[in-house]
Amino acid sequence: MILRTSGLRKHYGAGAGYEAVSEAELTLKQGEFVSIVGRSGSGKSTLLAMIGALTKPSEGQVLLEGEDIWSLPEKALADLRCRHMGFIFQFFSLLASLRAVDNVALPALLGRSTTAQDAYLRAQNLLLRVGLEDRMFAYPGEMSGGEQRRVVIARALINKPRLLLADEPTSDLDEDTENDIIVLLEELRREAAFGMIVVTHNLELAKRADRMFEMKDGVLTAADLPEGAFHPVRPERRFGHTKLTVPANIVRSVDGARAVYRLGENFWAAAGRALVFGGLIFALVLFGNYGLARYQRHQVLMRKERLDALAELATSTLKGEIASVVSLGERHYKQRSISKTPAATSRSM
Amino acid sequence: MTRRGTLFLLLRLAAQNVGRRRLRTLFLGLSVTMAVGVGFAAFATGWSLRDGIATSFSRMGADLVVVPVGTLVNITSTLLTVQPTDQEFDASLGEKLWTIPGIAQVAPQRIVRAEVEGRPINLIAFDPAADFTVQPWLPEGRRPILTTQSLIAGERVENKPGAVLDICGRSMVIEARLGKTGVGPFDDSYFLSFPALDALIASRQKISIAAGIPISAKPVAPAQAVDPLAVLATHHHAGSAGPINCLPDLAPGPVSAFLLQLSPAASAGSVKFAVGQIPGLKIVAGNPVFTASRQALGSLFWGIAVFAGLLLLALLFLVTLLFSAIVQERYREIGLLRAMGARPGQIMSIILIEAGLITSLGGLLGLGFGLSLVLAFARSLGLYFASLGVPFAWPPDWAMWLAAVAAMVFATCIGIIGAFIPAWRARQLEPYLMIQTENAR
Structure with a gap:
């Protein structure tokens, strides 16, 4: 027994409020596949979130290998999510700014339990396993819905979890892709022997489980699997390589931890371009300033020289010596200087 | 993975986010660039103008001059200064x-x-x-x-x-020349530091001892307005008495006057009243218009500084608001990271590093932008002010470096705090x- 829930209850709002999940009891054995079906709003996603340590139950316990996970501090809870659980969500849950290989390697990198080299090697391995060896460096926006979902599955398994929690793993997918994903999950479960809880309203998927539960108005009840309901895997839709090793050419192209150094290179490149561009503009400003400053200095110098010349002229006029004074009539004389001011001036006295 | 390796990963993740959201990064970075640039330029030009205008106002002299009773004070339209006087008081008054x-x-x-070479000097x-x-x-600079x-x-x-004068056996070098003040005693004088004067007094005392003349160590006949006839008489007397007349028999320490500058909000009347309580001194006020103008200018600069501070605070609120929206927009992404096993501290680190990266880069570019603004200012308004006689000089290197570092720290902090x-x-x-929701509260 790897998981057991006891009296799990989730209540929203004060007072009467809303009871999303009430008294849910569930057990899961190593390698077991349990499905939970129910209508939208029945509380199955909330139950899965409580089991996955994503939302705290109002009451009850979630025991993972005998330990109550909700008694753990937040850091330990984060580590538990990282090392023991894998999540597949019903929406496209890849980080848009990261490539497929980065998305898959990220939980291992965050977990701090492995080197970047190992994390990327395992990520490549898993992507190869889910048939995406040629899409490792694609961004989510460049991938189809089915490819994205396979990347999410690879990411959920990167830390070799004991428990895989899948919330509507085939929603928004076409029938063929849906089948591909179901087949892939089953194959992987058989290979890695992790326990799997799948929440779905897809009855076909639910019927493949070892045990099926039904959720109705927050109440979880066991449902009988119909006789002969199980659909065998269609052999023609098997995925990728069965041997979990990475071809040498891929190893060379990714080279393990080097991929982590490529994270953020967009920013550094953009920052470098911005700084170079800014530097060029600034150099132009400096150049312009230099030219303008020289021109202004020249103008100031010219002005100063002009003023000095005027001052000199005024001073020299004052210092001029009178060469002759000629009377031009009553109280009117003509004066002539011998230096600086050659022009004669006349004045009345 | 080591702790350092994790930090490296978080930095890379943050950089990846920044690099993939280019438009957001661009606009946030540009807003910080503008703010830091304008702030840096405002500091540099404000400093230059304040310094320039302060220098201009300082040329108007002191707001108040405290002198011993009986001292003549020269109040002109441009400079309030002290006439040569034999009245002195103790330097400790300055502390009061x-x-x-x-x-x-x-x-x-x-x-x-x-006296230098037979000529009297102040x-x-x-x-x-x-x-x-x-x-x-x-002169500037x-x-x-x-x-x-x-x-x-x-x-x-x-x-x-560059000229060297021999005063009391000491070679004194003229290091610089002041501009024209238009105030006779000021324009005719030599200026030196107190230690230099003390050294001259000591030198003069050595000469007196060598000549066998007793030292009274009291201020004797210090400078009055230079009278040519007195100069001639002194010269003749000096010729007979030797170098002993190079300086009166002075004691080191006393001062002739204290020149006071009032703080921006101070009232000249109140300060005069307070100083007047100390006996044996006279207080002379300068041109009240200059004092009021200088005080108003000082208040204005503080007002502008406060205004600029409020603007920067507004930027901080804007960055907070912006990042609040950015983080809310990414609630699902953050929730996914948590589901993958990211610790709360790691989530915080990614967001803070992301903000810090954008605003630091914006700050770095802002410094270049600010310097460009300062250059533009120096080439336009700076030239205009210089033509009006208001000196315009860059802040000293240490102040520029300090401002640049402060601007970078501010840019980084505004992102992180925001x-x-x-x-x-x-x-x-x-x-x-x-x-579950990207709009969770």
């Missing part, structure tokens, strides 16, 4: 004056008459650290470091910078809530 509220600066001066000793009336008249052998010449003094509250809120929320 410092304690009076409303006084921003106390600059002691001592005026003595000396020596004005001042404290370069406290001075605000002598050094502003130095030429503020010499005064040693005990340095002199600064007034504008009408014949000797040029993103802190949204990041803190994000770490408090349950992962499931964040995954």
Whole structure:
């Protein structure tokens, strides 16, 4: 027994409020596949979130290998999510700014339990396993819905979890892709022997489980699997390589931890371009300033020289010596200087 | 993975986010670039203008002058300064004056008459650290470091910078020449530091001892306005008495006057009243218009600084608001990271590093932008002010470097502080809530 829930209850709002999940009891054995079906709003996603340590139950316990996970501090809870659980969500849950290989390697990198080299090697391995060896460096926006979902599955398994929690793993997918994903999950479960809880309203998927539960108005009840309901895997839709090793050419192209150094290179490149561009503009400003400053200095110098010349002229006029004074009539004389001011001036006295 | 490796990963993840959201990064970075650039430019130009205008106002002299009773004070339209006087008082009075509220600066001066090569000269000793009336008249960017052998010449003094004068057996070098003040005693004088004057007094005492003349150590006949006939008489007398007349028999220490500058909000009347309580001194006020203008200008600069501070605070709020929206927009992504096993601290680190990266880069570019603005200012308004006689000089290198570092720290901090509250809120929320809704509160 790897998981057991006891009296799990989730209540929203004060007072009467809303009871999303009430008294849910569930057990899961190593390698077991349990499905939970129910209508939208029945509380199955909330139950899965409580089991996955994503939302705290109002009451009850979630025991993972005998330990109550909700008694753990937040850091330990984060580590538990990282090392023991894998999540597949019903929406496209890849980080848009990261490539497929980065998305898959990220939980291992965050977990701090492995080197970047190992994390990327395992990520490549898993992507190869889910048939995406040629899409490792694609961004989510460049991938189809089915490819994205396979990347999410690879990411959920990167830390070799004991428990895989899948919330509507085939929603928004076409029938063929849906089948591909179901087949892939089953194959992987058989290979890695992790326990799997799948929440779905897809009855076909639910019927493949070892045990099926039904959720109705927050109440979880066991449902009988119909006789002969199980659909065998269609052999023609098997995925990728069965041997979990990475071809040498891929190893060379990714080279393990080097991929982590490529994270953020967009920013550094953009920052470098911005700084170079800014530097060029600034150099132009400096150049312009230099030219303008020289021109202004020249103008100031010219002005100063002009003023000095005027001052000199005024001073020299004052210092001029009178060469002759000629009377031009009553109280009117003509004066002539011998230096600086050659022009004669006349004045009345 | 080691702790350092994790930090490296978080930095890479943050950089990846920044690089993939280019438009957001661009606009946030540009807003920080503008703010840092304008702030940096405002500091540099504000400093230059304040310095320039302060220098211009300092050239108007002191707001108040405290002198011994009986001292003549020259109040002209341009400079309030002290006439040569034999009245002196103890330097410790300066400490009392410092304690009076409303006084921003106390600059002691001592005026003595000396003799060089038979010619009488006025020596004005001042404290370069406290001075605000002598050094502003130095040519722009030429503020010499005064040693005990340095002199600064007034504008009408014949000797040029570099000339060496022998005073009381000491070689004194003229380091610089002041601009024209239009105030006779000021333009005709030599200026030196107090230690330099003390060295001259000591030198003069040695000469007296060598000549067998007793030292009275009292101020004797310091400079009055230079009278040509008196000069001739002194010259003849000096010829018979030797170098002993190079300086009166002075004791080191006393000062002739304290020049006071009022703080922006101070009232000249109140300060005069407070100083007037000290016996044996006379207070002379300068042109009240200049004092009021300088005080108003000082208040204005503070007002502008406060205004700029409020603008930067507004930017901080804007960055907080922006990052609040950014973090809310990414609740699902953050919830997914938490579901993958990211610790709350790691989530906070990614958000804060992301903000810090954008705003630091914006700050770095902002410094270039700010410097460009300063250059544009220097080439336009700076030239205009210089043509009006208001000196425009860049702040000293240390101030520019300090401002640049402060601007970078501010840019980084504004991002980190701005993103802190949204990041803190994000770490408090349950992962499931964040995954379920991108508009969770």
